[in-house]
Amino acid sequence: MTEIQHVLNEERLFPPSPEFSAKARIGSMREYQQLYDRAAENPVEFWSELARKELHWFQDFDQGMVWNEPFVEWFVGGKTNACYNCLDAHLNSETRDRNAIIWEGEPGDVRTLTYAELHEQVCKFANVLKSRGVGVGDVVSIYMPMVPELAITMLACARIGAVHSVIFGGFSAEAIADRNHDAQAKVQVTADGGWRRGKVLPLKETVDAALEKSSSVETCIVLRRTENDVVMKEDRDFWWHELMAEASSDCPAEALDSETPLFILYTSGSTGKPKGIKHTTAGYNLYAKMSFRWVFDWRPDDVYWCTADCGWITGHSYIVYGPLSNGATAVMYEGAPNHPEPDRFWELVEKHKVTTLYTAPTAIRAFIKWGDEHVEKHDLSSLRLLGTVGEGINPEAWVWYHEKIGSEKCPIVDTWWQTETGGIMMSPLPGAIPTKPGSCTVPLPGILPAIVDESGESVSEGAGGWLVFTHPWPGMLRGIWGDDERYQDVYWSKVKGSYLAGDNARKDQDGYYWIMGRIDDVINVSGHRLSTIEVESALVSHPSVAEAAAVGKSHELKGQAISAFVTIKEGEPNEELRNELKQHVRKEIGALAVPDEIRFAAAVPKTRSGKIMRRLLKDIAEGREQVGDTSTLEDYTVLANLRDDES
Numbered sequence: 001m002t003e004i005q006h007v008l009n010e011e012r013l014f015p016p017s018p019e020f021s022a023k024a025r026i027g028s029m030r031e032y033q034q035l036y037d038r039a040a041e042n043p044v045e046f047w048s049e050l051a052r053k054e055l056h057w058f059q060d061f062d063q064g065m066v067w068n069e070p071f072v073e074w075f076v077g078g079k080t081n082a083c084y085n086c087l088d089a090h091l092n093s094e095t096r097d098r099n100a101i102i103w104e105g106e107p108g109d110v111r112t113l114t115y116a117e118l119h120e121q122v123c124k125f126a127n128v129l130k131s132r133g134v135g136v137g138d139v140v141s142i143y144m145p146m147v148p149e150l151a152i153t154m155l156a157c158a159r160i161g162a163v164h165s166v167i168f169g170g171f172s173a174e175a176i177a178d179r180n181h182d183a184q185a186k187v188q189v190t191a192d193g194g195w196r197r198g199k200v201l202p203l204k205e206t207v208d209a210a211l212e213k214s215s216s217v218e219t220c221i222v223l224r225r226t227e228n229d230v231v232m233k234e235d236r237d238f239w240w241h242e243l244m245a246e247a248s249s250d251c252p253a254e255a256l257d258s259e260t261p262l263f264i265l266y267t268s269g270s271t272g273k274p275k276g277i278k279h280t281t282a283g284y285n286l287y288a289k290m291s292f293r294w295v296f297d298w299r300p301d302d303v304y305w306c307t308a309d310c311g312w313i314t315g316h317s318y319i320v321y322g323p324l325s326n327g328a329t330a331v332m333y334e335g336a337p338n339h340p341e342p343d344r345f346w347e348l349v350e351k352h353k354v355t356t357l358y359t360a361p362t363a364i365r366a367f368i369k370w371g372d373e374h375v376e377k378h379d380l381s382s383l384r385l386l387g388t389v390g391e392g393i394n395p396e397a398w399v400w401y402h403e404k405i406g407s408e409k410c411p412i413v414d415t416w417w418q419t420e421t422g423g424i425m426m427s428p429l430p431g432a433i434p435t436k437p438g439s440c441t442v443p444l445p446g447i448l449p450a451i452v453d454e455s456g457e458s459v460s461e462g463a464g465g466w467l468v469f470t471h472p473w474p475g476m477l478r479g480i481w482g483d484d485e486r487y488q489d490v491y492w493s494k495v496k497g498s499y500l501a502g503d504n505a506r507k508d509q510d511g512y513y514w515i516m517g518r519i520d521d522v523i524n525v526s527g528h529r530l531s532t533i534e535v536e537s538a539l540v541s542h543p544s545v546a547e548a549a550a551v552g553k554s555h556e557l558k559g560q561a562i563s564a565f566v567t568i569k570e571g572e573p574n575e576e577l578r579n580e581l582k583q584h585v586r587k588e589i590g591a592l593a594v595p596d597e598i599r600f601a602a603a604v605p606k607t608r609s610g611k612i613m614r615r616l617l618k619d620i621a622e623g624r625e626q627v628g629d630t631s632t633l634e635d636y637t638v639l640a641n642l643r644d645d646e647s
């Protein structure tokens with residue numbers, strides 16, 4: 001049996017308010033359905049029409065899509081430029097003087113850049129890159145704090161056809177060197193440091209160690225941010241401000257073929273070797289633009305804040321390319337959510353009058369744990385829309401977000417997507433789709449999901465199975481950098497003709513999708529295949545629980561038993577609570593899902609992007625990996641601290 005059972009029923013339904021719907025771009029289920037049906041009938045025509053309308057074409061394309069499974073090309077024969085679409089396209093309208101970026105550093109310094117100002121900076125830096133020999137197809141590696149210059153560097157690359165590879169500022173020298181080598185990066189852009197919890201992260205020092213092993217890198221450009229001492233290597237290292245002082249601001253955007261690579265973004269793979277996910281110019285740009293407009297129901301007076309780092313796909317699509325190609329105003333914040341105090345996010349929302357907040361479930365669970373008093377101190381009445389991304393949101397955390405942050409008036413868009421998909425694939429359109437806590441609801445127009453079993457057949461109604469997409473879309477990855485075979489193998493070999501997302505999902509009677517976790521994480525108890533998310537959500541719905549991770553552990557009789565790792569909101573865990581939690585899961589789901597063991601942890605270990613590291617927990621549950629004595633609280637504190645220092 002390959003289907004996954006679904007055991008947790010969430011019945012609550014939250015329709016958008018009539019006021020919200022009245023002003024929304026897509027204001028009813030009917031309107032959504034019409035758009036969806038039209039797109040599904042002929043996706044290529046649908047996207048081609050939008051591409052002609054929404055992107056600037058130096059030369060029109062002659063074919064909407066060319067599909068040679070598993071390789072796709074969109075808008076073939078056309079020439080455009082993503083930087084032009086993000087900046088130049090706005091210069092002859094009133095958007096010219098609108099803030100493109102409102103940036104706040106961790107110490108509290110604020111800078112704003114209008115579209116015209118951002119355009120000028122980007123043109124200058126594009127000329128700097130050119131002066132260092134960078135041209136179409138050259139790879140620029142970026143290792144920077146969350147400062148405007150990070151976006152400027154990305155856009156400058158796009159302007160001249162260079163390929164950016166952004167590496168999150170928490171990665172090690174080894175990780176940078178691996179990525180630089182894989183991509184054969186020619187130039188490195190970095191900063192002396194960045195601020196994190198009141199301390200300087202010495203980025204340049206890490207880059208120096210990485211560049212020892214990055215033989216392809218000829219030039220390193222260093223932004224001055226924190227003014228800590230750095231070593232500058234002659235003929236290789238140059239100061240950003242010195243190069244910029246000499247650069248001209250005249251730099252026309254290159255007319256680039258639609259399929260010119262725009263960026264590589266490395267994401268972890270199951271074998272350990274990171275995969276360089278490749279995205280190209282026109283299709284990605286269109287998809288980021290449209291998905292941003294639909295999902296965030298963007299309006300010109302919005303102040304939109306996505307709390308992700310540009311080192312992740314969320315930052316690429318929904319801080320840079322999506323918002324800017326629409327002419328939006330985006331807030332960018334450099335530092336930690338709890339510096340100097342745990343109310344920093346809410347202070348920022350109040351200060352900049354943020355209307356749209358897009359953040360991660362892991363952050364929301366942290367806010368719940370830190371206490372409502374930090375939220376209650378601030379006036380959050382500017383908010384009109386909330387979003388989440390990165391992992392499933394447990395219904396209880398969803399409800400907290402809805403009540404405490406959204407004052408029960410802001411719709412929540414739970415957006416499902418991946419580095420590979422380039423943009424949001426499934427999400428409520430906030431004025432049209434009533435939401436259900438824990439469900440990413442429905443696919444965007446032009447997106448065709450299906451749920452299948454291991455033989456590629458559709459599962460029975462309501463059952464869980466593999467999430468696939470049966471038709472290419474413009475934002476789809478174009479491959480894994482330098483590894484076509486792995487691309488074919490990971491995404492296209494298991495279900496003929498469909499993109500395999502690697503997640504399990506089910507579709508309910510209303511056609512809503514519920515993500516059930518990664519394929520590899522399914523827990524099989526006595527032949528019942530259960531989803532990690534459902535067990536975790538049951539645990540999180542207990543008032544004492546802040547966070548939970550569930551993994552399977554081998555069991556002689558049952559095949560697998562459930563082992564749960566639980567973080568509590570406050571106080572000391574005890575045997576009584578442990579039993580209470582087991583009873584709670586029994587009540588919420590049933591005896592089948594009661595964890596055999598519950599371990600209390602000060603925090604569950606996370607990947608650098610904030611996802612629970614289930615693989616590590618599995619090893620611990622199975623007793624495979626000895627991280628000291630893993631049965632004690634302290635060890636998890638150590639793991640958690642490690643994570644804190646890195647992220």
Ligand code: WTA
Nearest residue numbers: 389390391392414415416417418419503515
């Ligand atoms: C998970 C992040 C449930 C999922 C944009 C996916 C989610 C992986 C959601 C991609 C969501 C992301 N609900 N799960 N709303 N959003 N995921 O590449 O397992 O960092 O496959 O992209 O995160 O993570 P990635």
